[in-house]
Amino acid sequence: MISTLTISALTKRFGEVAALTGVSLTVAPGERVALLGHNGAGKSTLMKIILGLIPMTSGQVTICDAAPGSAAARRAAAYLPENAAFHPALTGLEMIRHYLTLRGESPSLAMPLLEKVGLAQAARRRIGTYSKGMRQRVGLAQALIGHPRLLVLDEPTSGLDPVSRREFYTLLDDLAAKGASILLSSHALTEVEARTDRIVILSKGQMVAEGSLPELRRRADLPVALHVTARNGYAPDIARALPNAILVDGALHLTCPQSKKLETLGRIAGLGDKVADLEVLPPSLEDLYAHFSQGTAQ
Template sequence: MTPTLTISRLTKSFSDVKALDAVSLTVEPGARVALLGHNGAGKSTMMKIILGLIPFESGTVEVCGAPPGSAAARTQVAYLPENAAFHPALTGQEQIAHYLSLRGESPKQALALLDRVGLHEAAKRRIGTYSKGMRQRVGLAQALIGKPRLLVLDEPTSGLDPVSRRDFYALLDGLAAEGASILLSSHALTEVEARTDRILILSQGRMVAAGALADLRRMAALPVSLHVTARNGYASEIAAALPGAIRAERDVRLDCAQDEKLGFLARITGFGDKVADIEVVPPSLEDIYSHFSRRDGQ
């Protein structure tokens, strides 16, 4: 299957600052990929290059098999910035109808696009009355024009309430199921942990980690936390039998290396009815991101 996006040893500098340093990645059709990194890591620079807005010094970039910024690429890629801005005097329907006309599409599709992003009831209201979250949804409706093969989203859930964020990711899931590739930048690590297939971590212009969450956990080799809930009267006995364990009333907690996890679990289950519950807590994406960022000197 031909990748939707292919980047090989991409390098970009601004004066004496190297914004991207030999970065390589691929995004397959239907993949949901999160791009993470501190401010200044190179995320925005990479997105601008993918969209064909700025040139680059060396390396190769192919967007749907075409050079970035070319007519062939532009017809197949869509972009949603963090702060989408629209004419406040236009209604949502008028704004999307205008964009449809610019793309050579029928303006009659406007209501269907707004309905897809949850704005059907507000379609005839002026955008000046919309909340920031509603304006983000107008931006997403605009990005969906022409059924793009690649969506580039910069902090797409900025300004959305929790329910709207859930609905937004459900919409992205549906687009991915239809074959669209999604590359999104976000600082909301808890969100992307559960709703993306692959994670890319940039630091100082370099790709310091890439892969599925399970792959990054293995690469980081961070400890696993075990939370044991003891039945009344047995917490002290269980804690004493587990090296490094800490007792807090009925709870016993300890951290262990990945390769020690099964051994500790066998020891804990050996207590039988003295244990009420066991919770295994793997390193979170926030833990993993912090690990790779610190390793790279951040």
């Protein structure tokens, strides 16, 4: 498979400090990859190297077969920082027209870009009156100039309200469906859990886990939680059938290893009408992140 972004054995040292060690990663066209890690894990350093802002110590990085920082790589990649800043006296429309001109694109494309990010109604207002979330949308409109093949997004939903976050990820879904590769860093784990194809976890400069959410769950082998709601009067029967369950407010809570999940579900199904409801809660991305980043698995 042809990759938009390819990283091989990437290492970056600042003097005696290893910021990144042996990181290898690919991002395919149309793929959405979440980059997770605590502050200081190496996420920002990795993004800066991809964008050609700082050199690597060793290894190789290519963007559409071009070296980071080259003219070809700059044309292919776009970046949205966590805190996008623009001239407060300019309107959103004027700002995007300016960036279009700098990129050699027609200024007439400004309004369609602002419409795409949901800023059409505020296009002629000064950016100084914008909320942080609206400034992020201006930044995304700027990043979309030239139809980049790789979007590098650093905490892109910072400052956005829940509705705006949902709209933002819908836009990313649309871009990915059209072939754009997306690498995003985020601390909002519940967001990326459902809206990315693959997850990469960095810890102390090393990639400690990589894969889809189901793959990470299999590797971590963390317990599955089950909440069983009994029909009136049947809680004792269910408790006897599930001796490890804990009764809380009429519901029975229990956990089981991944390898015992189907067996446990079969026992619950065998209780028939005594069960009013069943909720299965697999390990969340937060659980997996804590598991891998703490070095409990490699």
